[in-house]
Amino acid sequence: MAETIDFFLNGELVSVQCPENETLLYLLRERVGLRSVKEGCGVGECGACTVLLEGRAVNACLLAAGKVRGRRVTTIEGLSPKGRLHPLQEGFLLMGAVQCGFCTPGLILAAHSLLEENPHPSREAIVQGLAGNLCRCTGYHDIIRAVKWAAKRMPERE
Amino acid sequence: MIGTNPIKIGARERVLGLTRFGVDQGRPGDLYLLLLRAFTAPARIKRLESDAAGRLPGVVRIFTAADIPGINRIGIIPSTKDQPVLSDGLIRCRGEAVALVAAETQEAGMQALGAIELELEPLAGVFDPKRALEPDVPLVHEKGNLLFRQRVIRGHADEALARSPYRLRTVYSTAPVEHGPLEVEGGRADWEDGRISVTACTQNPHYDQSDLARLLGLPPELIRVRQSETGGGFGKKLDLSVQSYLALAAFHLKRPVRMVYSREESFLGTGKRHALLIDYESGMDAQGKLTAVKVDILGDSGAYASYGFAVCMRAAVHATGPYEVPHVLVDSRMAYTNNAWAGAMRGFGVPQMAFAHEGQMDGLADLIGLDPLELRLGNCLRNGSTTATGQILKDSVGIGDCLRRLGKIYRAWQPRVRSDERFRRGLGIGAMYYGIGNTGVSNPSSAQMEFSASGELIVYTGAAEIGQGSDTVLAQMAAHYFGMPLEQVRLVRGDTKRTTSAGASSASRQTYISGNAVLDAARDLERILKEGAAAMWECRLDEIEYKSTGMEGPRGESIPVTEIVARLARQGREVKGNGRFDPPVTVLDHQTGQGAPYASYAFAAQLASVEVDTVSGLVRVPRVAAAHDVGRAINRRAVRGQIAGGVVMGVGFATMEEFIPGKTDNFREYHMPTMADAPRITPLIIESHDPSGPYGAKGVGEPSLIPTAPAVANAASRALGVRMTHLPMSLERVMETLSQTRNSKPEIRNKSGF
Numbered sequence: 001m002a003e004t005i006d007f008f009l010n011g012e013l014v015s016v017q018c019p020e021n022e023t024l025l026y027l028l029r030e031r032v033g034l035r036s037v038k039e040g041c042g043v044g045e046c047g048a049c050t051v052l053l054e055g056r057a058v059n060a061c062l063l064a065a066g067k068v069r070g071r072r073v074t075t076i077e078g079l080s081p082k083g084r085l086h087p088l089q090e091g092f093l094l095m096g097a098v099q100c101g102f103c104t105p106g107l108i109l110a111a112h113s114l115l116e117e118n119p120h121p122s123r124e125a126i127v128q129g130l131a132g133n134l135c136r137c138t139g140y141h142d143i144i145r146a147v148k149w150a151a152k153r154m155p156e157r158e
Numbered sequence: 159m160i161g162t163n164p165i166k167i168g169a170r171e172r173v174l175g176l177t178r179f180g181v182d183q184g185r186p187g188d189l190y191l192l193l194l195r196a197f198t199a200p201a202r203i204k205r206l207e208s209d210a211a212g213r214l215p216g217v218v219r220i221f222t223a224a225d226i227p228g229i230n231r232i233g234i235i236p237s238t239k240d241q242p243v244l245s246d247g248l249i250r251c252r253g254e255a256v257a258l259v260a261a262e263t264q265e266a267g268m269q270a271l272g273a274i275e276l277e278l279e280p281l282a283g284v285f286d287p288k289r290a291l292e293p294d295v296p297l298v299h300e301k302g303n304l305l306f307r308q309r310v311i312r313g314h315a316d317e318a319l320a321r322s323p324y325r326l327r328t329v330y331s332t333a334p335v336e337h338g339p340l341e342v343e344g345g346r347a348d349w350e351d352g353r354i355s356v357t358a359c360t361q362n363p364h365y366d367q368s369d370l371a372r373l374l375g376l377p378p379e380l381i382r383v384r385q386s387e388t389g390g391g392f393g394k395k396l397d398l399s400v401q402s403y404l405a406l407a408a409f410h411l412k413r414p415v416r417m418v419y420s421r422e423e424s425f426l427g428t429g430k431r432h433a434l435l436i437d438y439e440s441g442m443d444a445q446g447k448l449t450a451v452k453v454d455i456l457g458d459s460g461a462y463a464s465y466g467f468a469v470c471m472r473a474a475v476h477a478t479g480p481y482e483v484p485h486v487l488v489d490s491r492m493a494y495t496n497n498a499w500a501g502a503m504r505g506f507g508v509p510q511m512a513f514a515h516e517g518q519m520d521g522l523a524d525l526i527g528l529d530p531l532e533l534r535l536g537n538c539l540r541n542g543s544t545t546a547t548g549q550i551l552k553d554s555v556g557i558g559d560c561l562r563r564l565g566k567i568y569r570a571w572q573p574r575v576r577s578d579e580r581f582r583r584g585l586g587i588g589a590m591y592y593g594i595g596n597t598g599v600s601n602p603s604s605a606q607m608e609f610s611a612s613g614e615l616i617v618y619t620g621a622a623e624i625g626q627g628s629d630t631v632l633a634q635m636a637a638h639y640f641g642m643p644l645e646q647v648r649l650v651r652g653d654t655k656r657t658t659s660a661g662a663s664s665a666s667r668q669t670y671i672s673g674n675a676v677l678d679a680a681r682d683l684e685r686i687l688k689e690g691a692a693a694m695w696e697c698r699l700d701e702i703e704y705k706s707t708g709m710e711g712p713r714g715e716s717i718p719v720t721e722i723v724a725r726l727a728r729q730g731r732e733v734k735g736n737g738r739f740d741p742p743v744t745v746l747d748h749q750t751g752q753g754a755p756y757a758s759y760a761f762a763a764q765l766a767s768v769e770v771d772t773v774s775g776l777v778r779v780p781r782v783a784a785a786h787d788v789g790r791a792i793n794r795r796a797v798r799g800q801i802a803g804g805v806v807m808g809v810g811f812a813t814m815e816e817f818i819p820g821k822t823d824n825f826r827e828y829h830m831p832t833m834a835d836a837p838r839i840t841p842l843i844i845e846s847h848d849p850s851g852p853y854g855a856k857g858v859g860e861p862s863l864i865p866t867a868p869a870v871a872n873a874a875s876r877a878l879g880v881r882m883t884h885l886p887m888s889l890e891r892v893m894e895t896l897s898q899t900r901n902s903k904p905e906i907r908n909k910s911g912f
Contacts, residue, residue, distance in 0.1 A: 035182040036175025038389075040340045041421045045825035048340055076175035089173040093165050096795040099803065100625025101172030102179060102340040102389030131834040134825065136338050136390050137625045139802030140836040 007068040009034075010078030020066035024058075025049045027065045028075065036076045036105045040134065047133030050106035051075050057113035059132075076105035079112065088112055091150035092143070099137030107133045111147045120151055159638035160853045163795040167629040167649070168387070180359030180386040180400075181344030184416030188346060189218055191403050191417035192267040194257040194274050195426065197820070199461075200296070200496045201249040201278040208257055211273035216266025220274065221258040221406060223247075228375030232398050234365060234502075234662075238306075238463035240299055241499070243373060243402040249278060250298055251461035251496055252819045253426030260407050260415060283496035287435070287458040290493040298461055298494035305459050305492040306467045308474040310546050310751030313485035318450035322441030326521045330438060330514040332885045333816040334458070335431035337503055338830045339625075341389020343428070344418035347404035354381050354408050359388035361395045361622045363652045364659035369398055370405045378654075381405065385652030391624040392807070393502035394428050396664055397464055425823035429464045429501020431811075432457045432492075434473065434510040440518045441485075446528050448537050450485035453477045453514075457492040457507070460499035465506065466492045471597045471746070473507030475755055478546045479515035480557040480591035481537040486546040488751065498819045502664055504804070505592075505860045509811060509867060512590045513885060516868030520586070521881060530587055530872070531568055534763070535561050539591065547746065549754040554856070556787025556846035557591060557761035563785045563842050564765045571767060571781070577877065582770045586873030588865035589763040593756030594857045595667040595741050602740035603660040603668075603675040607636060607683045608733055610648070613720045615640055617679075618650045620660035621672040626859050627796040628668040632676050634792055635852055639680040641706030666857030669792060670758055673852030674739035683735025690726045690733075691717060741850075758848050760856045761787040764805070764865035766837070768873035775892035777813045777874050778835075785842040786861060790854030794843060801841040801862045806831050808866020812874075814886050 002017045009032065016031050028034045028051070040048030042061050049060040052074035053067075079086040088108045091097070098104050107130065114121060114129035121129065126147050135143060171177045184190075196203075208220040223230055223244040230246060233239035245256045257274055261267035283298075284290045290303040297303060319325060345358025354374070360366050363383040371378040388395060400417040407415045419427060437454040455473050459466035474490035519537075523530040538557045544550050568585065575583045595601050606618040617636045623629040633647040650656050660672045688702045691709040694717070695702075701712040708718040726733045741757035764784040770777050782805050791797040810831045822828035847854035867885055874892075875882045880899045884891060 035178060038179075038340070039181070040342075041825045043421075043824055043826050046340060076173075080174060083174075085173065092173050093169050096163075096166065096799050098166060098169040098172045099627070099799055100339065100341065100388065100390040101169065101177055102625075104172045105175045108173065127833045127836075131832040134338075134340060134830060134832060136340055136392070136807065136830065137803045138799055139804070139806035139839060140833045141802035141806075141839050141841075142799060144833070 005065055005069050007070060008072045010074055018065050020064060022065045023061055024063040024065050024068055025060035028060060034075055038102055038106060047110060048103050048106045050109045050133060052109055052113060055113065055116055057110045076108060079108065087150040087153040091146035095142045095146035095149055097138060097142040097146035103133060103135045107135065107143060115151055115154055119154060159634050159644065160792055161790065161794060163793065164630065164634065164644050166627055166796065167633060177387045179341050179389045181341055181418045183344065183346035183357050183386055185414065188414045188416040189260045189262065189411065190264045190267045191407055191415050192259045192271055193255045193403065194259065194271050194276065195253050196245065196249040196256050196276065196278060197252055198278045198280055199249045199252045199254065200281040200283040202281055203245060203247050204279045205275060205277040206256065207275040211270040214266065214270050214273060216262040217270045218260045218262065219411065220270065221410065225410065226373060226406065228373045232369045232373065232402065233463055234396060234465060235463065235467045238467055241462040251498055258403050258407065260411060285495055285497055287456050287493040287495055290495045291491065298496060303494045305463055305494055306470045308471045308490045308751055309749065310474045310477065310486055310488040312546055312548060312752065315450040315452045315485040315487035318485035319439060319441040319452060322449045323444050324442040324522060324525050325439065326518060326525060327439040328517060328521060328881065328883055330436040330517060330883050332434050332510045332513060334433045334498060334500060335503060335811055335815045336425055336817045336828055337392040337394035339390025339392055339394060342419045342421055342424040343395065343399040345386060345400050345404055346414060346416045347408035348414045349408045349412045352380060354405050356401050356404050357384045357386050358401050358404065359395055360385050360401065361391045361624055361664060362662035363622060363654055364620050365662065366398060366401050367654045370401060373402055374405060374409050382655045385622050388622060388624040391663065392504045393664060395624065396502045396662055397429055399428060422823045425817065426819065429499050430817050431503035432459065432469050432500040432507060434507065436510065436514040438514045438518055440522055442522050442526060446526050446533055446536055448481055448483045451478055451483050453488045455488065455490040458495055458497055458500060459492050460495060460497045462499040464499060464501035466500065468597060469507035473511050474751060475547055475593065475597060476508045476511050477515065479512060480539050480589055480761055482539055482543050483546060498817065504807065504863050506665065508590065508592055509864045512588060512864045512868045513871055516588045516872060517881060517883065520872045520875065531561060531565055534587065534589055547755060548752040551759065554789060554846040554848035555761065556844050557589060557763065559844045559846065560761055560763040560785035560787055561589065563844060564763050564783055567783045567840065568765055575767060580772055582772060582877035584768050584873040584876030586766050586768065586869045586871065586876060587763060588868030588872065590861065590864040592666065592760045592861045592864060594670045594758040594760060595665050595756055598743055598746040598753055598755035600740050601661050601667065601671065602738055603672040604658040605672065605675040605679045605737045607679040607735045609719055609723045611720065611724065615642055615647045616650060617647060617676060618657045619672060619676065620652060620657040621668045622652050622663040624663050626663065626800065627793060628663060628672065630796060631669050631792045632672060635673050635676050636680060639677060666760065666859040666861060669855050670851050670857050671739055671741060673855060675737045677737065677852050678739055679735040679737025682737055686733055686735060687719065687722055690722045757850055758856050760858060760861040762861045762865050764869045766866065766869035766873045768870055768877055770874055770877045770892060772896055775889035775896065777887050777892060779809050779837040779870055782837045782866065783840040783842065785844055786858055787844040787846045788858045789848040789851045789856035790845050791843050792853060792855050797843055797858055798841040800858045802839045804862025805839050805866050806836045808863045809835060809837060809870060812867035812870035812885055812887060814888060816886050816888065
């Protein structure tokens with residue numbers, strides 16, 4: 001049963017016709033056409049589908065589309081509005097945290113959520129905060145360095 | 159340019175979310191493809207009825223083996239193509255594909271899968287590779303259950319063992335492992351004027367093209383395979399997966415189709431790391447020199463061959479590890495069973511063998527009372543050494559340097575390693591050598607290079623970039639050769655229509671083999687440009703100098719590259735350099751396994767610190783130092799990235815990963831290391847400069863993983879005081895070991911701080 005779901009996607013109001021219980025992942029990939037949101041496992045174990053819901057990292061594969069009604073959803077496109085790289089994106093580039101890059105959008109968004117809560121995380125806090133995002137290429141070594149790099153360069157919040 | 163750290167080509171698009179992988183290829187209007195798989199194995203198909211399912215709304219067609227116009231047998235190794243794309247009537251292992259549904263929507267496709275009537279008659283099977291080779295057992299294939307056998311015989315191992323004052327025999331075993339790239343298999347195919355175009359994630363587009371042509375009974379020219387950006391491979395994307403189904407459906411339906419495996423399907427529908435059973439006996443003299451090894455290897459290929467032949471052979475060749483052993487007797491066999499089929503995975507059997515030979519080295523060190531690092535240093539290969547296959551290694555043997563480099567860290571860490579009531583701690587070393595490229599066979603790469611009208615350097619390569627960084631490394635070599643900035647190099651990559659074969663992105667071979675092919679193309683292009691200039695200035699070729707801005711003649715003449723290119727083009731000459739490289743190797747003697755199977759070898763040694771929780775059985779790996787002789791690091795950042803990634807995959811192999819069909823077929827049950835499981839890693843780059851490599855480079859993709867599990871297992875063995883002989887060292891296995899040893903004296907001495 002298709003319903004109308006209105007929500008804010010990267011700052012813009014969008015309106016989508018879909019069943020309430022369809023996953024946000026399917027909605028974003030197949031209905032909106034945002035292929036930057038990845039499906040890695042479909043069961044909430046790998047974090048490749050991470051998006052921000054009201055700024056907090058969530059697995060889009062586990063979230064029913066109906067739950068985002070009226071709320072703010074951010075994907076990787078929302079971090080670099082005018083093509084200007086976010087410090088996390090820059091950190092991932094410079095620290096070599098990107099190998100195959102499939103986990104990258106989800107990891108950057110998860111790191112964004114982490115830095116929102118804890119702007120200067122310790123190594124342990126980074127590890128705890130990002131342990132829900134799998135990466136099979138990098139061994140996480142350079143991802144941790146990238147998040148540290150970005151944390152030093154995030155714009156100060158008022 | 160060589161040895162620098164340029165940002166990886168394609169990384170910017172990846173952080174922006176712009177990259178389109180295989181799973182992202184589908185477009186609105188494409189048909190969805192889904193597979194019906196069988197879960198009882200072995201079995202015979204008694205009835206397969208799909209007419210009613212085919213009439214459901216939204217279902218376009220259902221294909222079975224009868225719809226395959228060509229040969230329904232695929233496989234990378236020409237002599238062992240044994241795998242049907244759709245079942246030929248038998249289900250040889252769990253998850254075998256039976257029917258292919260093409261539907262307007264995913265939902266309609268799912269409905270059709272549910273409506274197909276499949277009746278199976280269970281058959282007697284064989285699930286133990288040892289049993290599979292006994293007489294009077296069910297045959298997985300008519301030809302028998304022995305897929306391949308490779309011996310390596312040098313000297314007289316039995317006699318040498320009998321004379322050795324120290325002997326150690328241990329049986330090691332490993333479990334099947336899943337590759338777990340974050341991207342599953344996915345792609346799209348289209349049909350136009352009798353030509354089929356497949357775009358999918360893959361590690362070897364040119365192989366894909368040739369087996370798809372066989373499958374469809376078409377000439378290869380009618381099939382174009384383009385490698386989409388690929389979200390990791392590790393060997394999993396070497397065999398055909400979605401490509402076969404995409405091509406088959408596009409062939410019949412003459413319209414675009416898309417297909418993506420579910421994660422569970424990805425576990426079931428691709429080959430795993432081979433489980434090996436290794437019976438290893440070593441001999442040592444009173445001075446601590448290895449005298450002989452006698453090794454019996456039995457591998458489980460599961461129901462299909464895939465890369466089993468290559469794994470069997472490579473395991474045999476690498477059985478001694480990076481040591482001088484005068485007497486060697488290796489018997490390596492690969493058996494078919496009805497288990498999940500095994501294929502290539504990062505290391506082709508060498509990670510399993512390294513677990514065994516390194517366990518032996520530590521065991522021998524204890525027997526003789528020598529430090530494990532010193533024992534290795536005393537036995538390791540050096541320039542001029544002869545390998546188990548009788549190959550003399552002339553140069554670039556960096557294992558000694560790797561071990562010495564680790565030695566400093568080893569001594570620094572030793573005093574910190576102390577066990578307490580609950581946590582047992584230990585350090586362990588793992589060493590390895592690895593032959594770059596395929597074993598004892600021609601495995602060429604080719605490349606082309608030209609300047610565009612605007613002066614960009616265009617490199618054409620068939621080498622699949624799967625995240626490892628071959629695009630960047632090949633572009634760096636081309637840029638370096640012509641003295642240009644990397645930004646002015648453009649790659650045309652992984653497209654059977656526009657590039658020629660580079661062989662597979664496997665066997666750690668692209669930097670070395672395709673790198674050499676790219677340099678060969680560069681030399682050819684330079685020659686063409688110089689010939690043009692020499693004709694114009696009426697001088698000899700050797701009087702012309704190439705400068706990054708253009709060509710300079712003997713009398714001060716100069717001409718920009720773009721102008722000479724335009725001039726030659728006007729004369730009707732093709733201004734494209736052609737390059738090729740095939741590593742000089744010899745075929746192994748089938749009886750004795752003697753020969754020179756590789757033109758270059760990488761070396762590595764790693765040190766792991768391990769902490770075993772005696773309450774939970776959890777093996778944690780807080781730190782790893784990894785020393786790798788890569789010949790020359792073309793891109794240091796990428797080399798360190800490969801090392802860190804390999805180490806963590808090795809930690810998974812050592813401590814947690816085991817594929818059990820029907821039980822661990824998603825990340826919920828199959829655990830791969832998360833950030834919380836990853837050690838702190840110290841990558842150490844050793845550069846021995848291989849004169850046969852491009853700018854001295856060898857390879858690092860697989861070597862990065864190989865020493866980790868041995869180092870972790872040796873450290874855990876130290877910590878527990880008993881030799882760990884099976885991987886993974888899961889919680890259950892560690893608890894079992896603890897309960898068995900609680901009341902007995904430890905086998906392994908725990909010297910102070912170690």
